[in-house]
Amino acid sequence: MRAWQVHRNGEPGEVMRLVEAPRPVPGDGQVLLRVRAANVNFPDALLCRGQYQVTPPLPFTPGVEICGETEDGRRVIANPALPHGGFAEYAVADAAGLLPAPDALDDAEAAALHIGYQTGWFGLHRRAGLREGETLLVHAAAGGVGSAAVQLGKAAGARVIGVVGGADKARVARALGCDVVVDRRAADVVAAVKEATGGRGADVVYDPVGGAAYAQSAKCVAFEGRILVVGFASGSIPSPALNHALVKNYSIVGLHWGLYATKDPASLADCHERLTELAAKGAIKPLVSERAPLADAAAAVQRVADGTTTGRVVVVPEGAAA
Known part of the structure; x- marks a missing residue:
């Protein structure tokens, strides 16, 4: 072969x-x-x-x-x-x-x-507790991991803000269903998110990028918001200022999806059933x-x-x- x-x-x-x-x-x-x-x-x-x-x-x-x-x-x-x-x-x-x-x-x-959508499901629902009507901010929204999070966020009834790099990726993010798209190459991400949320910020931030994206997240996360750390595609692992999390009253939530295979393997099959149902309805693709x-x-x-x-x-x- x-x-x-x-x-x-x-x-x-x-x-x-x-x-x-x-x-x-x-x-x-x-x-x-x-x-x-x-x-x-x-x-x-x-x-x-x-x-x-x-x-x-x-x-x-x-x-x-x-x-x-x-x-x-x-x-x-x-x-x-x-x-x-x-x-x-x-x-x-x-x-x-x-x-x-x-x-x-x-x-x-x-x-x-499997990997991208299970990561999105466990991250948004089990770790970050995304609720209907909340605002979800997704970094790298046009990428493989980000696009899954966008679709899952919309399926959960969230308002989704997608951050992308470039006009072509902005068009992809809009086609995916993002309510607001921010091109980080053409706009100030923090200012744009605050403007889109009336100054409140995002309730949940989905960050597979790390580096500068995490720094932006900390500046535009809402009161009692949750920053979901999914990965470090930028190659830079941030060192969060825990005093900032204390003062602004937000959570930093980690997700290692692979752990569920050993810690709670039955949850993977349950998640797959839910994803299969969403795919059958056309809610995710x-x-x-x-x-x-x-x-x-x-x-x-x-x-x-x-x-x-x-x-x-x-x-x-x-x-x-x-």
Whole structure:
């Protein structure tokens, strides 16, 4: 089979190599899956760089989220078990973690549902307690993680303010349903959010960026607001001023979605049922901006790493349904 492998750490476009490799052999409790589509996630770039919390042995195949097909023909969503990731024609995954792919979504959309939307659901509902009628501020609203949060926020009845970088991404955010869009390259984010909220600020801030975005969040979060720390795509991990949180009376809430797999695994299946229902109603639909062939996977991961993409980039092996 064809598979992308990383033999040394570095930038995805430099260290990912397309090779002919034997099909992976499932271990105990694992299954072999034919990859129908593999979503590109920012952690794939971190894996290539050797900067992710999981460090698989070299060589490994990145690709942490797929829509695959079991040997008995079931269409499923899975997180492949590294080192046999999803940027290949076949991958392996833990049988206990397989979830049925929603009928309402095609393969590429289904491949982009699990991590981003589960992260959004747990973050907004279990960690931040988003309520109907509240204002949700989403950083990087046109990106893969941000676009999921925008759709989930709208489905929950929130007023959504999306922050983006550039006019093209602003158009994407509006199409996603953002009530207000702020282009951080053309406007002062803090001033724009305060103007849009009558000076009150945002009740919940969804921040997968960190760095300067977090500093902006702290300045425009509402009384009793919640800043939800989801990730640090900017590469800069902020050091929050806790005296500021005390004086302004807001919460800083962390989310490590992966912990639920070990701490409360039943909650993942329950969340998937809720997401499947929302997909069936048309309330959520992963924004797949590009369906790249397997041969272009390294370039696709690099573009996501560079922050030049909107929505989701999904790798579809030749001959697989999209």
